Amino acid sequence: MRVYNFSAGPAMLPEEVLKRAADEMLEYGESGQSVMEMSHRSKEYGEIINSVEAKLRELMAIPDNYKVLFLQGGASSQFAMVPMNLMNKNNKADYVITGQWANKAYQEASRYGKCTAVASSKNKVFSYIPEIDEAKLDPEADYFHICYNNTIYGTRFTSLPDTKGVPIVADMSSCILSEPVDVSKFGLIYAGAQKNMGPAGLTVVIIREDLIGNAMDITPTMFNYQIHADNGSMYNTPPTYGIYILGLVLDWVKEKGGLEAMKEINEKKAGLLYDCLDNSKLFKATVSGKDRSIMNIPFVTGSDELDAKFVKEAKAAGLINIKGHRTVGGMRASIYNAMPYEGVEKLVEFIRKFEAENV
Numbered sequence: 203m204r205v206y207n208f209s210a211g212p213a214m215l216p217e218e219v220l221k222r223a224a225d226e227m228l229e230y231g232e233s234g235q236s237v238m239e240m241s242h243r244s245k246e247y248g249e250i251i252n253s254v255e256a257k258l259r260e261l262m263a264i265p266d267n268y269k270v271l272f273l274q275g276g277a278s279s280q281f282a283m284v285p286m287n288l289m290n291k292n293n294k295a296d297y298v299i300t301g302q303w304a305n306k307a308y309q310e311a312s313r314y315g316k317c318t319a320v321a322s323s324k325n326k327v328f329s330y331i332p333e334i335d336e337a338k339l340d341p342e343a344d345y346f347h348i349c350y351n352n353t354i355y356g357t358r359f360t361s362l363p364d365t366k367g368v369p370i371v372a373d374m375s376s377c378i379l380s381e382p383v384d385v386s387k388f389g390l391i392y393a394g395a396q397k398n399m400g401p402a403g404l405t406v407v408i409i410r411e412d413l414i415g416n417a418m419d420i421t422p423t424m425f426n427y428q429i430h431a432d433n434g435s436m437y438n439t440p441p442t443y444g445i446y447i448l449g450l451v452l453d454w455v456k457e458k459g460g461l462e463a464m465k466e467i468n469e470k471k472a473g474l475l476y477d478c479l480d481n482s483k484l485f486k487a488t489v490s491g492k493d494r495s496i497m498n499i500p501f502v503t504g505s506d507e508l509d510a511k512f513v514k515e516a517k518a519a520g521l522i523n524i525k526g527h528r529t530v531g532g533m534r535a536s537i538y539n540a541m542p543y544e545g546v547e548k549l550v551e552f553i554r555k556f557e558a559e560n561v
């Protein structure tokens with residue numbers, strides 16, 4: 203029996219996608235082989251990777267002056283790759299510290315140039331998105347970096363500051379494909395696939411062309427965006443199977459009505475859970491107001507014992523991986539695109555039942 207998996211990542215994939223992958227496991231089309239066994243230089247695989255890029259471009263309405271790169275190394279490699287490639291004019295960048303991932307990005311980039319933390323929400327355990335004083339932004343920064351959705355703390359940006367032409371770089375690992383975004387507002391978007399796009403091992407980078415080609419001399423070949431852009435993500439072997447699964451996920455998103463439809467259903471799912479938590483006498487969401495993520499929803503009872511009991515009983519009821527991140531405690535429900543509405547309904551029912559039994 204399949205469970206409802208609330209893991210922050212690797213996370214659930216749509217059942218339709220898994221079934222199609224299973225159907226095509228032994229033989230993809232008429233190729234006589236599994237996608238996993240194909241040469242990445244073969245005609246069949248060339249068609250797969252090209253179609254995946256085309257589908258992503260269509261769904262996200264990616265403008266023509268952006269490259270799409272299929273890389274490895276996870277979002278964490280981008281923490282170094284971004285500064286090595288972009289911090290090339292004035293050797294400085296601005297960062298907003300909204301959680302552990304944003305801070306890791308900032309720490310790593312600080313090894314390659316002067317990074318400034320222009321705003322932070324550390325004082326309240328990252329439970330909100332800090333005001334960004336545009337006057338404090340450095341007009342000479344090579345880029346401005348944010349983590350668009352904070353997977354661990356459950357906050358998200360709902361607006362962008364006016365950076366006066368400084369390219370905005372966004373880590374969208376845990377929200378890409380969850381709603382439409384205007385790609386043209388960003389210089390670079392990156393995301394590890396294992397939250398909302400496919401299996402772990404694939405990292406997608408969407409980069410404006412003029413930001414490519416000025417990497418620092420010390421940049422390893424494999425960390426140079428130009429190498430990957432010039433070679434159509436085929437400088438070396440790309441994560442072939444992960445890219446194929448991303449293609450199936452993109453087909454699924456399109457069938458569901460695209461990113462507008464994703465946004466609507468994601469808001470409905472998140473609304474159901476937040477409503478339940480806001481009306482509870484036992485549980486409380488750790489984030490309030492407009493900064494609430496629609497992908498990752500942390501909540502607590504206030505008692506470590508009850509939290510542990512909840513996690514244990516939820517698991518027994520088929521609602522797994524709901525334990526919060528070790529730095530926040532409590533629970534966290536990650537409800538990415540692939541989590542069905544019924545999964546959130548089941549969770550809400552379970553929360554009400556647990557509350558009735560424990561207050």
Ligand SMILES: *Cc1c(COP(=O)(O)O)cnc(C)c1O
Nearest residue numbers: 276277278303353373375376394
């Ligand atoms: C999961 C996550 C990461 C880390 O991704 P890896 O692929 O494991 O390196 C970075 N940023 C955000 C926002 C994440 O959710």
